[in-house]
Amino acid sequence: MLAVTALALLKLRNLFAVAMLAGIYSLLSAGLFVALDAVDVAFTEAAVGAGISTILLLGTLSLVGHDQKKSTRSSVVPLLVVLVTGSILVYGTLDMPPYGDPGNPAHHHVAPHYLEESEHEIGIPNVVTSVLASYRGYDTMGETTVIFTAMVGVLLLMGGVRRREGSATLDGKPDREGDAHGG
Amino acid sequence: MNVLGLVNYWAFIFLMMVGFYILISQGNLIKKIVGLSIFQTSVFILYISMGKIRGGTAPILMSEGDPVYSNPLPHVLILTAIVVGVATTALGLSLVVRIHEAYGTIEEDEIHDHDLA
Amino acid sequence: MEDNVILRIGAKILIPFILMFALYVQFHGDYGPGGGFQAGVIFAAAFILYALIYGVDTAKRVLPLRFAWFCGALGVWIYAGVGVVTLFMGAEFLNYNVLRHDPEHGQELGILLVELGVLTTVFGVMVAIFYMFAARRQVR
Structure with missing residues (x-):
């Protein structure tokens, strides 16, 4: 879904449609964040990305006009750059820890401390808030x-x-x- | 199994590259900013998916049971990054508005021609 | 948009609830998803909706541009001020343990205050940026 929206963004030439699709893209990614257990982040993305960003984009469009002219540039070089960068990144992921594994290095630094101690040290249940406002x-x-x-x-x-x-x-x-x- | 564990990285790379492609291939400045925000969102997705633990739940402490919580640290980092992202987008859009006032266009090629002429 | 009765009445009904919801998000941030960033954006969204329906000039009478700027600066002040207060009370910068006798209560109070600072800044900045984009349109 996200990928389709992103590709549609690439092809569209009417900038109003682009602005609306950018909002839809934000909303979809907010849904993805909920699925990945990041409720706070999803909330922010839905309010900021889908709300304020879209309004600002539309505000700008009403000032600068909303039609994109056909580009005269060739798209071969950018495509080549993107493909090379992408394949290097894919090569890089081969050594990355697998998705969702509790043994990943990211979960063994300070995160266990936050999860276990914040109840006594801070005293509020939402760990994200306590890390956000106090630890960090x-x-x-x-x-x-x-x-x-x-x-x-x-x-x-x-x-x-x-x-x-x-x-x-x-x-x-x-x-x-x-x-x-x-x- | 090994390959399935890496799918989330590939999805993020695909989104990131689409954003990157929009950024470097489109001449329209608004399109560029939208591409930049797609790029940005893909990075958010990378961070959040690294914080996910299979079978975990949102990191809000519960009194009963012994649930597995996802890693709260990436959530915090991305939470602030989203708000900063919209602030920088606003700054970029205001630059676009000013460029439009100075040059009368937001197409990069025309701005370039204008400068040469 | 200013003549549309349905929009005007609908907005009038909705805006108080949006403001209430923003406050709920702000003060419930300790127990559920939410906090200063989200609440600030929702609070700003209520004013932006008002400005869209009733016109920016009417909105500016409710909330002058100057006040939005002032809010943006005030929030950073509140946040840093909490840090300075803890500094004077004999702890590190932004260590809330000393705000009350009980460290846990001190932490809760500190988090409440800095979230309030974040709310104020985000609200002020979002409204101010919207006003500035809207003001451009009127000049042209």
Whole structure:
């Protein structure tokens, strides 16, 4: 299913359909995450990937138009690059641990500690939350800062021109004050 | 058995390569960003499938029984990565909007011609 | 879209429930799937729905762009602030054990606070980015 959606994305030339299919792709992968026991991740993917990303894509499309022109470039070289990279990656997987085996190295580092001790050390049942906010609180703080930085970046890219055009819209003033907050 | 255990990696490689192909072969900038997000999702699937334990359940502790929990660590890493992913997508899309305002097109070839002219 | 009665009434009915659900996701994150990231996005989605149905200008009267930016910065502040508070209480940065007498309660309080920080940032950033994309359309 995911593969079919991805291939359809490749072929479609109408960008509105591409945006909708990208949302469907996110929703499908959220379903896959539920099947792989990652309920928190599935929740996030469904809310973020299928919701916000699609809205942002549609917002962009309404600004830039929604038809893709036919590309004049040959697709032989990219295809060759992709095939070579893919076959190298497949060769690399031959030594990878098998799927779902409890003896995999990934399950023997810190994960057992989180699963066994977090009930006494943190006291909340959802291990994902306790790892996210407590054991790896530094990580999450970094991610929060990254999101904030992305907002500042979008603000610099999208908020700038209106001032230069000297448009007397109401947004002009809050922009500058928001800038002060952001900086 | 051995080959079946690797199928999840191959599925992820296929998705990743489709995303990669869209990224390098398409001239349209929006298509490129969508390709990038497919690439990204394939990496998420790789991580999550590595955390799965056969017969396991979601890592939310239960008082009764003795269930096997899947590895929570990849879930945490990917949870934050998804949100960061949408933030970077927003940044990329805003760049596209600005490029469209400066050049009047979002096709890479036309932008290139515009620069040469 | 602003004239469509069904959409307007439907949104009016739905939005309070979406906000409630976001809060549920936020505070139930300790026991089930959920947490600050998801709750922030759902909270933002409620406002984006409002802006789509009633127009961005109406939405800006409810939640000014400035306030969204302020939220984005405030969340990072809350998160880092918790870390600084634990630092002053004699533990490592972001070690919540010292927030209460009982380490377990301290951890719960700490997680609640930093999740609140994450919620605020994600909510503010998502709404702000949506507003900025929407504002472009009006200028053109």
